[in-house]
Amino acid sequence: MRTEDVFPISPDEVGEWSAETDVAVIGGGCAGASAALEATRAGAATMLLEGTGGLGGASAMSGGEIYLGGGTPIQTACGYDDSPEEMIKFLAAALGPGADEERITAYCEGSLEHFHWLADQGVPFKAGLWEQPAWVPPTDDGLMWMGENTYPYYEIATPAPRGHRPRSTGHGGWLLMDQLGARVTESDVRLVTGTRAERLVMDRDRRVVGVVARRLGEVFTVRARQGVIVCAGGFVFNDAMLAEHSPLLLGHRKVGTEGDDGRGILMAQAAGAQVRRMSAAQAGLTVPIQLLARSVLVNRHGQRFINEDTYGGLVGLAALFGDHTPVYLVLDEASYEEVPENERLGRTPAWVTETVAELEKEIGLPDGALQSTIDLYNRHAKLGHDPQFHKRAALVRPLRPPFGAINVCMNEVVPGADGGSVANTGFGVFTTGGLATTTSGEVLDLAGEPVAGLYAAGRTAAGIQAGGYISGTSLGDGTFFGRRAGRAAAAHLNGVPA
Amino acid sequence: MRTEDVFPISPDEVGEWSAETDVAVIGGGCAGASAALEATRAGAATMLLEGTGGLGGASAMSGGEIYLGGGTPIQTACGYDDSPEEMIKFLAAALGPGADEERITAYCEGSLEHFHWLADQGVPFKAGLWEQPAWVPPTDDGLMWMGENTYPYYEIATPAPRGHRPRSTGHGGWLLMDQLGARVTESDVRLVTGTRAERLVMDRDRRVVGVVARRLGEVFTVRARQGVIVCAGGFVFNDAMLAEHSPLLLGHRKVGTEGDDGRGILMAQAAGAQVRRMSAAQAGLTVPIQLLARSVLVNRHGQRFINEDTYGGLVGLAALFGDHTPVYLVLDEASYEEVPENERLGRTPAWVTETVAELEKEIGLPDGALQSTIDLYNRHAKLGHDPQFHKRAALVRPLRPPFGAINVCMNEVVPGADGGSVANTGFGVFTTGGLATTTSGEVLDLAGEPVAGLYAAGRTAAGIQAGGYISGTSLGDGTFFGRRAGRAAAAHLNGVPA
Numbered sequence: 002m003r004t005e006d007v008f009p010i011s012p013d014e015v016g017e018w019s020a021e022t023d024v025a026v027i028g029g030g031c032a033g034a035s036a037a038l039e040a041t042r043a044g045a046a047t048m049l050l051e052g053t054g055g056l057g058g059a060s061a062m063s064g065g066e067i068y069l070g071g072g073t074p075i076q077t078a079c080g081y082d083d084s085p086e087e088m089i090k091f092l093a094a095a096l097g098p099g100a101d102e103e104r105i106t107a108y109c110e111g112s113l114e115h116f117h118w119l120a121d122q123g124v125p126f127k128a129g130l131w132e133q134p135a136w137v138p139p140t141d142d143g144l145m146w147m148g149e150n151t152y153p154y155y156e157i158a159t160p161a162p163r164g165h166r167p168r169s170t171g172h173g174g175w176l177l178m179d180q181l182g183a184r185v186t187e188s189d190v191r192l193v194t195g196t197r198a199e200r201l202v203m204d205r206d207r208r209v210v211g212v213v214a215r216r217l218g219e220v221f222t223v224r225a226r227q228g229v230i231v232c233a234g235g236f237v238f239n240d241a242m243l244a245e246h247s248p249l250l251l252g253h254r255k256v257g258t259e260g261d262d263g264r265g266i267l268m269a270q271a272a273g274a275q276v277r278r279m280s281a282a283q284a285g286l287t288v289p290i291q292l293l294a295r296s297v298l299v300n301r302h303g304q305r306f307i308n309e310d311t312y313g314g315l316v317g318l319a320a321l322f323g324d325h326t327p328v329y330l331v332l333d334e335a336s337y338e339e340v341p342e343n344e345r346l347g348r349t350p351a352w353v354t355e356t357v358a359e360l361e362k363e364i365g366l367p368d369g370a371l372q373s374t375i376d377l378y379n380r381h382a383k384l385g386h387d388p389q390f391h392k393r394a395a396l397v398r399p400l401r402p403p404f405g406a407i408n409v410c411m412n413e414v415v416p417g418a419d420g421g422s423v424a425n426t427g428f429g430v431f432t433t434g435g436l437a438t439t440t441s442g443e444v445l446d447l448a449g450e451p452v453a454g455l456y457a458a459g460r461t462a463a464g465i466q467a468g469g470y471i472s473g474t475s476l477g478d479g480t481f482f483g484r485r486a487g488r489a490a491a492a493h494l495n496g497v498p499a
Numbered sequence: 500m501r502t503e504d505v506f507p508i509s510p511d512e513v514g515e516w517s518a519e520t521d522v523a524v525i526g527g528g529c530a531g532a533s534a535a536l537e538a539t540r541a542g543a544a545t546m547l548l549e550g551t552g553g554l555g556g557a558s559a560m561s562g563g564e565i566y567l568g569g570g571t572p573i574q575t576a577c578g579y580d581d582s583p584e585e586m587i588k589f590l591a592a593a594l595g596p597g598a599d600e601e602r603i604t605a606y607c608e609g610s611l612e613h614f615h616w617l618a619d620q621g622v623p624f625k626a627g628l629w630e631q632p633a634w635v636p637p638t639d640d641g642l643m644w645m646g647e648n649t650y651p652y653y654e655i656a657t658p659a660p661r662g663h664r665p666r667s668t669g670h671g672g673w674l675l676m677d678q679l680g681a682r683v684t685e686s687d688v689r690l691v692t693g694t695r696a697e698r699l700v701m702d703r704d705r706r707v708v709g710v711v712a713r714r715l716g717e718v719f720t721v722r723a724r725q726g727v728i729v730c731a732g733g734f735v736f737n738d739a740m741l742a743e744h745s746p747l748l749l750g751h752r753k754v755g756t757e758g759d760d761g762r763g764i765l766m767a768q769a770a771g772a773q774v775r776r777m778s779a780a781q782a783g784l785t786v787p788i789q790l791l792a793r794s795v796l797v798n799r800h801g802q803r804f805i806n807e808d809t810y811g812g813l814v815g816l817a818a819l820f821g822d823h824t825p826v827y828l829v830l831d832e833a834s835y836e837e838v839p840e841n842e843r844l845g846r847t848p849a850w851v852t853e854t855v856a857e858l859e860k861e862i863g864l865p866d867g868a869l870q871s872t873i874d875l876y877n878r879h880a881k882l883g884h885d886p887q888f889h890k891r892a893a894l895v896r897p898l899r900p901p902f903g904a905i906n907v908c909m910n911e912v913v914p915g916a917d918g919g920s921v922a923n924t925g926f927g928v929f930t931t932g933g934l935a936t937t938t939s940g941e942v943l944d945l946a947g948e949p950v951a952g953l954y955a956a957g958r959t960a961a962g963i964q965a966g967g968y969i970s971g972t973s974l975g976d977g978t979f980f981g982r983r984a985g986r987a988a989a990a991h992l993n994g995v996p997a
Contacts, residue, residue, distance in 0.1 A: 251597075303887070493968065
């Protein structure tokens with residue numbers, strides 16, 4: 002049996018199966034865990050294949066934000082009304098252009114139920130709102146803003162905070178996976194670790210009936226009587242695929258695990274699956290959010306290009322995909338000092354001057370460009386507004402000498418607040434494109450029909466994101482559509498209703 | 500036999516073939532014609548399947564520019580030295596980021612030979628240079644600039660004009676196809692028109708051995724003993740594929756023919772082929788180039804974003820993919836009058852004012868933004884330079900009242916210079932991503948290996964373009980790699996050296 006490539010093999014080539022199950026789930030991140038839980042609870046014998054030693058994946062390393070709304074108990078307790086309609090309007094705008102509205106609609110309409118499901122799995126959410134712009138709040142508050150209250154989104158949808166967070170101080174992805182993992186362990190799911198799926202088994206009717214994996218160097222084949230769900234991550238660790246589909250991501254810090262090598266996408270494509278939006282990505286700039294919001298952010302031409310108080314994830318995407326790099330935070334001393342040292346991510350101005358003209362020259366920006374930008378900004382800031390980019394009034398204030406600037410696109414290691422060092426790593430990137438799926442998690446083939454017996458969720462599938470990215474939408478759509486894929490697989494026999 | 504989908508069928512399912520040949524070429528544009536000519540001259544029985552009534556395709560509708568260099572006789576006669584090395588440097592920069600350097604290198608190293616081949620087919624080139632920026636020159640000069648002499652490219656590579664043009668006043672794509680078509684007709688190629696390929700025939704060893712087409716409503720199957728070459732155009736006429744891969748192109752004017760429906764790409768993907776850079780495109784703004792070069796081009800924030808004298812194709816791409824739209828040409832009366840009426844594409848200023856402040860207000864740009872931009876531009880223009888965007892000195896001159904502005908992103912029908920009407924259609928778009936191929940035209944599968952017996956060229960294949968676009972590179976890489984695919988197919992028997 003050849004395993005050196007990604008194309009499916011036939012059941013005849015398998016011979017005797019190493020194991021049998023109803024539903025085989027590939028990958029033990031948030032999508033795979035959710036899929037396995039729902040499949041087993043629907044009565045299907047379920048096996049979860051994980052390449053590493055345990056559950057977690059990139060989900061466990063993440064900040065833990067889960068984008069939820071429509072009036073969750075946490076939103077209500079914090080004093081916010083919300084509805085699926087307002088959530089749809091926000092996500093369609095913030096994740097576009099090109100966002101998948103059918104998928105977003107399903108996601109938002111099911112969001113309240115999904116919150117309760119997560120809570121039922123033991124994921125704890127504290128009723129408290131972190132009000133400040135942040136990547137990850139320093140508290141265990143269960144709610145944060147994700148740009149809903151910034152321009153232009155407050156004009157598009159009634160603002161409500163929807164960034165839900167497991168009750169953890171700082172990063173909380175570990176806690177989400179801790180709880181989902183505990184539920185998997187308690188369940189009837191058969192967890193098979195150290196087992197890396199490599200290709201699918203497809204019969205002559207083009208139905209997916211199993212998986213070929215590698216376990217301790219040996220071939221391990223699993224017959225799946227009902228279906229295979231691929232939740233094997235994205236492709237940011239596959240440079241050849243990045244060069245093919247999203248070359249701007251090359252050379253930046255990869256966010257994820259080495260499992261994000263695109264294999265899950267390729268093995269499904271080799272079975273006839275279509276892909277969508279393979280250039281889509283998150284490109285988060287490692288920028289201190291509080292400094293950013295108080296700064297004038299300029300591109301290499303010395304121009305502003307986005308409201309500095311918008312959601313941080315959108316700033317990096319605009320900078321990288323809008324061809325603005327390198328970009329600089331221009332600050333005055335008062336704004337810099339206003340931000341607590343532990344919120345600065347170790348960033349200090351590389352240039353400090355008494356005039357904008359000197360600053361412009363030291364950075365190497367075109368003659369007059371930064372002066373022109375700051376003049377215009379200050380002129381309006383004196384009146385307390387920003388008609389060009391619409392930064393919220395509370396953060397608009399004329400910059401006064403001395404001035405400083407930070408190149409936030411640089412990779413550098415700098416002293417941290419705690420006496421140690423902090424890596425400032427420019428852009429942190431991952432992919433959000435992947436397999437085309439229905440809102441039930443069925444993988445679509447190149448003719449637009451479901452591949453019988455094949456499902457996908459998480460970053461193996463094209464997400465609800467397209468041109469934009471909002472944190473919480475990856476754990477959000479991974480768990481949400483992972484559950485749906487689990488239920489759909491459990492209800493079918495390799496494509497035929499069970 | 501099912502023909503409603505795109506997946507390959509087996510030879511058993513075909514039964515009796517309608518026709519047999521050595522090499523089957525799908526599509527009669529410039530790539531398919533070039534492929535067929537080279538295959539037949541290499542001794543292979545060659546059949547060319549074309550969906551419409553005759554050869555031509557999108558190539559015949561095009562301007563006719565062919566990007567060639569390395570010291571062609573036309574370049575030499577016009578007084579320019581050139582080398583493959585300088586050509587590589589320019590294209591790698593102008594077609595990036597993410598351009599395929601291996602493919603560009605092959606293209607540039609073979610360019611001089613390719614010029615002679617085109618001339619040998621009867622494509623006439625006149626030794627004359629059109630010096631002005633233009634989409635399509637009004638003369639029959641054989642050479643034009645494609646941005647090689649604009650910033651930043653003159654710093655990256657020694658400038659030489661490389662836009663070669665068949666000897667036609669205005670558009671010349673018809674003349675290229677007239678000559679290639681005549682050579683096909685004279686040759687041993689069996690041309691089968693009105694015959695639309697729908698899917699491939701693949702044997703159990705995953706070798707492509709034929710084509711299933713539809714001819715006058717009937718199924719028409721062609722056995723190809725040596726290989727199939729897909730030259731069936733891009734996918735700009737397939738809105739579902741645009742939504743999947745390049746949603747920013749939706750809603751704009753499509754450049755190509757209805758044959759650019761992505762079918763060629765899909766039928767190869769269904770046979771295991773991989774795709775590359777499916778979001779890549781040309782997005783040409785229907786803007787009078789001479790007005791553009793004399794204007795200050797600003798985005799919806801009232802800011803400049805590119806040197807107005809760069810190659811026109813790069814302006815539209817930057818505007819659309821850089822999120823700058825709508826964009827406006829800001830001009831003074833003197834500059835407007837300087838451009839002959841027949842070069843204005845019927846564009847007249849929608850707004851005319853005595854001050855920039857009034858103009859800004861009438862357009863609806865943010866308060867002070869356009870004033871700030873024009874102040875900075877004028878301050879430098881008085882000194883004859885443009886340090887922010889590097890428009891060439893000869894075109895830099897302070898704008899003086901009265902001022903006017905044109906929204907060039909608008910679709911509108913306006914009176915033309917000849918008394919008729921001219922459609923100003925905002926962005927004209929087409930796709931440049933597609934199948935992954937080797938520099939010999941072999942289609943690569945998802946594991947990176949050639950699909951035995953399958954070749955592609957033209958816009959069905961991912962081109963030498965990625966983030967950028969230079970006119971002439973489509974006819975250029977279509978004919979160049981089409982020839983290579985024809986020779987490669989003629990030298991093999993469904994993947995095995997003949």
